Amino acid sequence: MPPPQFTPVRPVPSSQSAPTDHAHSELLESIKCFMADQEKLHIARYEEMERLNKERYEEMERLNKERHDAIMAANSESEFLNRERNVALMEKLDVLIDILRPVHAHFSGCEDPQDTPSNAHANFEDRFTTPQGEHNIDSAPKVTNMAAQPSRDAITTPSHSPAHTYETPPSIIYEGVGNEEPGDEVEQVVRDGRPLRLRKRARNLLSPFISWPKKRRYSKLEPPTFNPFRLPIEEDVQAFYRWYNGDTCGRPVIRCGLLFRERSFFETLLAKQQHIDSEHVDEITYIFRKRMDKFQDIFPQDRCILTDEFGKYVRELYCKSRETSTVVYKKSPQLMSFVDAIRPIRGRAWSKVNYFYVPWNNNNKHWMALVVDIRMWTIWIYNSNPDYWISIEAMERSVQPLAEYFPLLLRDSGHFNEFRAQCKYFMKIEVAPTNTVPQSNRMGDCGIFMLKTIEMHIAGKCNESARTLLNDDNIDTFRQAYAVQLYVGSADP
Known part of the structure; x- marks a missing residue:
């Protein structure tokens, strides 16, 4: 067997030398460029993914906000419908109680009580009450x-x-x-x-058991007129104080215009120099709106009386819009429901209104009456106690949320196209002259002064004689008058 044959290794010529350092540096440089390109590509892909994720997040946020707004609007409408059903049901129950009370008295052997007021405080039908000194054709x-x-x-x-x-x-x-x-x-x-x-x-x-009460109404020869200082008739006052002093006849709570109220509600309203709450203001302003709907021939129909709830929404959204460095005015379906006359009860569509009356509460310590005149693009402040404020500027700053939000509401309502150019600007804030505003030197009566000032402005009584018509001497009388009106459910002018 022959031995294996090996190929001899030839030496490299001197002219073909090994790679130099320059070749190594070029290779490293090309590797660095490749890695830099790969890094840029990864960064571009990451930024694209971030952009897509942000767009998806914003779209989901928008959809969630739309669903939330739709749910809140549906809840608001459902709440309003439930309140209307509750009001109708309570009225029917009150009528049924009035019908069955004489039957109970007949079978129990008791005499028919005469403690009910003139227009049946348990029955909330719209009835006319004949003031003292006026002719009653059913009397x-x-x-x-x-x-x-x-x-x-x-x-x-x-x-x-x-x-x-x-x-x-x-x-x-x-x-x-x-x-x-x-x-x-x-x-x-x-x-x-x-x-x-x-x-x-x-x-x-x-039926021998039903005594159908006759409606009290004004004589056609003497049409009714609005007098903001008219006091309730004596029999209503006596019926109220009989109930207030404990003779409740099985009725511990009284149905006012909006809700059932206990005796403590009237205690706060009757107490001298006692600060009233927003629930008192909303109940009494409901009587104002009911009166304006009932006597449309007496009252101007271009007026809208809002509630303290409206002011709360405005102040809350104003504070939220100021939380960020850039002012973004936020809105809510609850606030827009006032524009569409869904709120308050017996509200009025803004398309037919020139004057708005807003009960304004400053930190739950002081009430003021605000009159929004959209023709003059001005908010007038009717303040009954100037000593409460350090300066006029401080008073005007407290009303600034309404001055900024009201133009936005008018613009979004779509009913004030003639003011569309003005809606870009805030409303002016003016303080009503002191000699045309009833003044109080006592603390705690500002809520009653505010409500009475709204009535006086509607009647055109906010003039030079305002301070003599309403003052600290007779304000307690009107506390009692409001309590009796809420007890009776009267909306007479």
Whole structure:
């Protein structure tokens, strides 16, 4: 076997020398450039992913905000509808209680109590109350006839129509009904010698247990006029104080315009120099709105009375808009519901309004009446106690949230296109002259002064005689007047 053959290794010529340091440096440089390009590519991909994630996050935020706004709007509308249903149900229950109370008194052997006020404080139908000294066309004395009435079996009504035609059945007359003659249970209507129908009996004669109250109304010869200083009639005052002093007749709470209120609610309202809360203001301003809806011939219809709830929303959103360095005015469905007349109850659409009355509360310590005049683009401050403020500038700063937010609400309502150019600017703030605003030297009465000032402004009484018409001497009288009006549910002018 022959030995293996090996190929000899040839030496490298001297002309083909090994790579130099310059080649190594070029290789390192190319590697660095490649790594830098790869880093730039990774950074670009990371920035693109960040941008896409940010866009997705903003889109999700927008969708969540839209869903939240839609849910809040639906909740607001549902809350309003539930409140309206509750009001209607409570009115029907109050009417039913009025109907059943005489029945209970009849079967229990007790006399029919006469402690109910003139327009039935438990019944919240809109009724007119005749002030003292005015003529009541229903106040004629009744003549009671105690003649015996025929029984149901004794009533026979002849038929005046053929057998195949329909005959109106006679009304059922119960025994014990007074003020009627034996033969007056029905009335035959004859026209051209032909009998037509039998007239039914009056509604208050269909049952011996129901005493249907007659509505008090003003005489057409003497139309009612609005007097903001008119006091309630004496029988309403007596009925209120009987209930207030403990003779509740089984009614420990009283249904005011919006909610049921206990005795403590009226204690705060009647106490001298006692600061009233927003619930008192909202109840009394509801009476103002109810009065303006009921007597549209007396009151100007370009006025809108808002509530303290509106002022709370404005101040809350104003504070939130100031939290960041850039001022961004925030909105809420609750605030826009005032513009659309969803709030408050018996509210008025802003498209027909020129003057807005806003009860303004400063840190739950002081009440002021604000009158927003959109024609003059001015907010007027009616302050009953100038000593509360250090300066006029401090008073104006407290109203600045309304001056900035009101133009935005007018613009977003879509009803004030003629003021669209003005909506870019804040409203002016002016302090009403002191001689046209009722003044108080006592602390705690600012809420009553604020409410009375709104009534006086509506009646055109905020003039040079305002300080003599309303002052510390008679403010307690109007505390009592508001309490009686809430107890009775009266909205008379």
